[in-house]
Amino acid sequence: MESEERRFGVTGRTMRRALGWTMAASAVLGGVLMVLPDDEQKHPVAPAPGSKARARTAVAAGPPATLPDLTRLISDREARLRKRPEDGRMWAALGTAYVERGRRTGVPADFPRAERALRTSLKVRPSLNVEAYDGLAALATARNDFRAAERWGEESVRVAPERWAAYPLLIDAYDGVGDYKSARFTLDRLLALRSRLEVTPPAVTARAAQVYWDQGRPEDAAAGLSEAVARAEEPAERATYLVRAGELAWQRGDLEESLDYATAALHADPAEHAAVAGRARALAAVGRVKEAERGYRSALTMTRSPQYALELGELYESQGRQAEARAQYRALRETVRAGTKAGVNHALFLGLFEADHGSPEKAVRLLRAEWKRQPGLRTADALGWALHRAGKDEEALRFATRATDRAHGGEVRSALYAFHRGVIEYALERHGPARRHLAEALRLNPYFSPLHAPVAKEALGELGEPSDKAPAELEKRRGGASRGARA
Structure with a gap:
């Protein structure tokens, strides 16, 4: 380990710089601690043997840590940083632990804490700080900001190409922005690196x-x-x-x-x-x-997962329990608002939700903007569905086709993607392709949605009849699921 003299030098100028770092870091640490939940400040968790070591190893290398271990690691790092606020690696460990805890608990307030800690790590250790780069990439991924995750992941791999921990983060980032060629190339690099590991x-x-x-x-x-x-x-x-x-x-x-x-x-x-x-x-x-x-x-x-609230709400809705479904959808919106305030990008999730349970026009606006930022397959599928729900089926089909087109990276076999494309083709009276994609959705997963799977089955039954026209009665019944159940 480097000595204090070697790290900070002995000249007055260097010591003043170190003192400046210390004061700045102390100020940021104070800001971090001020926003900690009261119960964590009043009731610190007693360390269990080896728990902090397990969490420290996990946070540094990528595998998950238990929530109690993370809490102990965070408490330990906060205490140590009060004494050594110039320790850039410790700030990075604290910030990354905040990211993981926020991801696991769904409490978005951990993400601003994580950003402050990680930015402080870069301030006190500005060069070759791969731990902070990794932490910032993980934070950006947790916030669904894949452009930022791409930037930090690339910087980490550039600085330390033999260090495997950054590669999975970078693959996630490339997937998020729709750069599937780079995702495959990065996976190949990771697998080549794996072959050199003991x-x-x-x-x-x-x-x-x-x-x-x-x-x-x-x-x-x-x-x-x-x-x-x-x-x-x-x-x-x-x-x-x-x-x-x-x-x-x-x-x-x-x-x-x-x-x-x-x-x-x-x-x-x-x-x-x-x-x-x-x-x-x-x-x-x-x-x-x-x-x-x-x-x-x-x-x-x-x-606090909006996805779980959505699934429970749709389960209620499939049973005709509309009031209970609406209560879940209200809770979902509150969770999304809290996440947005903490820097989480919920555009993709909220766009799909609005398309199915709110305003399709709002969904289209959200998802067009998201497509410009991060044109991945998930966004293509969501935007295509929102356009369909807004009555713009020709344009919708272009995006739905892209989401399922192998030439554009759409190799993932998704029942929901196939269903969306099949319904859009049905609306355009392209009955052959509609039959094929609706059948594919049910073949992949007959239970993919309590709301949409029954619609797919009914549509296939009608399409099986030798008729060139979509039956009016089916279109009427299908409207509730394909053009806007409203919360």
Whole structure:
């Protein structure tokens, strides 16, 4: 470890610079601590043996840490920084831990804290600060700001190309901005780097599996996740990979396997809210609605997730319980507003929500702007659907086609994407392609949505008849799901 003399020098000028850093860092630390929740200031968590070390390793290298371990790490780093506010690496560790805690709990107030800590790390250690670059890339990804994540991820890889931790963040960033060629190239670099490591980190294998799924290679994705689960060293890490395996099984329409993975994830980490929600999703699909409702409500006590509120609301709506659905949609909007204030970009999520349950015109405005910023496949699909709901089917089809076109990177097999394209083609009286894509949606996952899956089944039944015209009665029934159920 460097001595204080070597780090800060012994001249008056250097010592004044160090003192300036200390004062600036102390001011920022004060700002960070002032906005901590009261219960964390009054009731610090007593450290458990090895808990901070586990969290520190996880935060530095990418795999998940448990929430209690993260809280202990944060408390420890805050205490240390009061004594050593010039420690850039410690500021980076604190900021990255805030990012992870905010991501896990859904409390967006952690993201501004993370940004202050990470910016302070860069201020006191401005050169070659890969820990801060990684933290800022992770923060930008958590906020759905993939342009910023791309910038910080590229800087981290440029400075330390043999350090694997930044590569998954950069792949996420490229996916978010729709640069799938760069995402594949970065994955190839990561896999080449993996071959030179003595032991391949499970996080690398898990991230490669996600890229395989996006490339339409579900068998390779499943194999990669199985390997990551088997080699995960900590329960929280194992639970995360089990959740991903369950999500992949869900997207394939394998309810039993999805439920098994979610249950196994909860055994590994009972605090893994994504496993609770994943289990609820599968239970709803098999008709165990009351259990599913309890599961979603439990997940929402663990994290303020607009996605879980949406899924619960749509479950209520599918059962005709409109008042309960509207209550979830109101809670969803409140969560989105809080996230937006903390710098989270909810445009994609909110655009899809508005298209289905609010104002399609507002959805189009949101998603056109998002397409200019981050023209990925998810945005293309959402914008196409919003345009359809706003009555602009010709333009809608161009975006829906792009989202499912392999030439533009649309290799991911998504039941929702196929459904959206099929409904748009149906509206344009292109019955052959509509039949093909609606059938694909149900083949991929017959349970993909409690609202949309029944519409797809009904439409296919009507399209199976030898008629060139869409039956008026089906169009009338379909209108409630394809042109605007309103919250």
